[in-house]
Structure formats: structure tokens, C-alpha cells
Amino acid sequence: MTTTAAPRVPPILTVARYLLLDRVTYLALPWLWAAFAFGLDVVILQLVPDDHSAQRWVGGLLAAFAVVFVLGIQTVARALPFGLALGVSRRTYFLGASALAAGLAGCFGTVVTIGQLVERGTGGWGIRMAYFRAPGVLDGAWWQTWLTASAAFVLVFAYGMWYGLVHRRAGLIGTVVFGAAQGVLLTLLAAVVTWTHNWLRLGHLLATSPIAAILAGLAALLLAGGLVTVRRLQI
């Protein structure tokens, strides 16, 4: 009888390898949707009147971020129970999934950066289309683009995981309450800023702070929230 001993690798990396068994979903799906959105944007730009501006902004790249958000949900909705059945702890699973998110985000950030370089080099694909650029967010130096895009991918993946975990723990009603609570929190923050007449200072702070750092900070908060949520998750 042949017994195949699994190589001794850290459990967190094993979780990442486990998730990457579904390579099509984790590696190809976001960019298949992004490619579809790219084609759609090209068609739309051909149809709408040209305003002769320097760049013609489109939002198709958001498709990749939306798919990564769904990947975050899927990672805890379906892959987590099987992972636990195979003998891994919740904490290790979550850290492994987070490590995968960071790795994917770095790769996807590279795709965005290269896409942006090509886009700039070809005059916006010959039609002045700004697909890999976004005003004020993804329009700086290549390294800023990489940092910002990578942080944004981690952010949406972590947000998806947290939503998925809340849904597993509290069901649909709990998920709705979770979403509503975020709305209430943002409203309260807006009210506080208004009452203290700090909108200008907040605007200045956001405009002068590196956006990648803000996104990374938010991603860290979401990951911490997910880690707290997963600790009492029952499968």
C-alpha cells in the first residue's frame, strides 16, 4: 500500500494552497469579468459622443473588485466548512485565507499597474480610454498605483469574508442588521463631523494622506473584524 505523506508546510500556507485548488475561480474569474467589462467599455465609448477631453474615464475595472468581493464571501461560505472537516482550526483557516488575499492582491495590483503602463503608452488603447486609471485614486506613479490597487483588492476580499462570516453566523437577518449597522455608523460619523464643523479638515486629511495607507488601514480593520467573527463560528 502506498502512503503519500504530505510535505510539512505551515498550516496557513496549506490553507492558501487548498483554496488555490480552484484556480479558475481565484485567478481567472476576476480578470475574465474585467476583460468583459473592458470590451463593454470600448463599445460604449464608440457609441457615446466624444467630448474631446484628455481622458475618457470608464469604470469597468470595478468588475474585478466586485468579483474579488464575491471571492471573499465564497471563501468562508463554502470552502470553510470543508476545510474545518479536514482538520484545520478557524483561526488558521482565516489567516490562510487572509494570506491568500494579500498574495492575490499583490498579483492583481501588478496586473493593474502593467495595464496602466500599457494604457498610458498606447494613448488609452488608441481611444483615450482610462480603464486602468481612476481620477484621484489610480492616476499617480506606477508604485502608487500598485500599492493602491493591492490595498483595495485586500480591502474588498476582507469585506467579502466578513460579510460571509456574518451570514454564516447570523443568517440573512443578521447580515441585513450588519449592513444597516455600518450605515448607522457612517451616518453618526457624518453627524459628528458636521456638528464639529470638521468637513474641511477631513477633506484635507483625505486629500493629503496616501490613499493606499487609508485603504490598508481599513483592510486591517475589516480583517480584525473577520477574525473576531470567525472565532465563535459554528459549522
Add this chain to the structure above:
Amino acid sequence: MTPAIAVAGLGLRYPGRGGHQALSEVSFEIPSPSIVGLLGRNGAGKTTLLRILTGQGFASTGSVRVFGSPPLERDAVLRRMVLIREDQTYPDLKIEQALAAAALFHPNWDAALAATLLDAYELPVRRSIKKLSRGMRAALGIVLGLAAHAEVTLLDEPVAGLDAVVRDMFYQHLLADYTAHPRCIVLSTHLIDEVADLLERVLVIDHGRLVIDALTDDLRGNAVTVTGRTADVDRFVADRATLSRRALGARTTVVMAGRLDQRDRQLAEHLHLDVDYLTLQQLAMHAVDSAAGATLIPTGAS
């Protein structure tokens, strides 16, 4: 020697007013190697207990130790265990990918056994799990559970949805694999008589309470059904603990606790009584009555 599984005073009450008491004061120890049957009706608490053993669920009270350590959130303990549930949720993977996942996590993964079982159960490795029938999903669970060769293998209703032929194949594979790789295997099922010959030990759970914890050999033959003329049956079972009684015309059937000695057999023959030992399933059914459960457990059995 440290038992493979040691459970002490385990209880689970779901939160909220009038919360359901899913488990109550469950205590037992399972040595390794052994094949143990976790038996009980649907909703008795079998899956809940298995989930807590593997840290997938939380107990309200009590403790669980696997090889001397609590399993909850301990990777070093959890990687020595596998639990495949009847209602197992799988990700969107093909069968071959699910097997690759199990090989990643389990250091003793037996690829050759997995290939043999896949062939025996006719599972198409390139098919997506979500496209499998209920029976094929159950068979996949069996392949994963057995080929993992985990030191603590927990199979929750593994034969649910399988036809009789495949169930019989599973029992043969289980026994052969256990013989080749002795370990702690806990088999939860309500098809008790089918697995009776495999089990070394039996845990019967009912309404969250452990009503029987005994070696199968100690339990087997510990109750008999006596059928005959009512007066003769009454004479035979006088001063013996009876578990149930059913009369039909002039004939009566009584289920009696305890074993028969030579003198009992001679008396039964003299009175023309039919005497049959209860099957494990019948014993388990009687054990859910708490009073009967106590009488069914042989003295000194553990």
C-alpha cells in the same frame, strides 16, 4: 494509556429562553484502536456531539480531550482528526480537487486506497461535486474519511443515501482498512443492525443523553424475547426485569433483561417457549427508555 477521545460532563443548551438542551451530561472515553458505533435516532444529538469533538461546535459545559488535549482551535490536535458529515458542505471543486485538498491536510493520506475506493464506488474524478447524486456524495465522503487515515476518524451517517450493495462494500472496506491501519473510528448511524458486527463498542444517545456505553460483546445477548402461552411466559420471566410486554390472544411476548443460563434454556424448552436474543438495534430501541437502559448495561461493562 491516554484515551483517543475523553468526554466529561458535556452539555449543550442553545441560547435563548426555552433553549433546546441538545446534549446533557455526556461522559465517555474511547481508546485507540477501536471501532465505535454512535447510535441513536434522528435528532438524538449524534451530529452535535461529533461537531463538538472536532471543535466545529461549542459545548455549554464539560470538556473534550483528544489524545489528552482539547481540540478546539488546536491545529496540532485537529490535524489528527477527520469528520465527514452526511450534510457536508463542499466548495465548488471537482472530486479530484477535493481529494487533493484532503491530501494537503492529512499527513497519512493514502492515495492508493483513495484510488481503489474511487474505482469501487465508480466515482468520476473529473466531475464537479455539486453535480453528484446524494449517493455519490456519500461515497465521496467515505473515500475522504477512510483514505485520510486520520488517527481519529469520525464518520457521520456515512451510508445515508447508499444502496444496499454499496453499503455492504463500505462495511467491507472499513473493516479491511481498520485491520490494516488500526485507529479510532467512530461511526454514527441509525442503521444499527447493519454495522453491529463491525462495532467493538456502542454508544447509544437519546435526547442528548448517553443511555448506553458498553462493549458490543457485553451488550449482545443481554436481553431476550420470550414468546409463548401467557401463563408459561409469566412463569419463565417471574422475578426477572422485563422491558416490554405484548399480548396477542393466548400468546404473550415479553422482552426480558439479562442472560440465559443452562437452567433457563431447559425451562424454556420444557415450557415450549420461543427465545430469541435481541439484536443490537432492538437493544438500542429499548435503551432509549431510561429505566430499561440501566438494566441493559452489563455490570462492570465500560
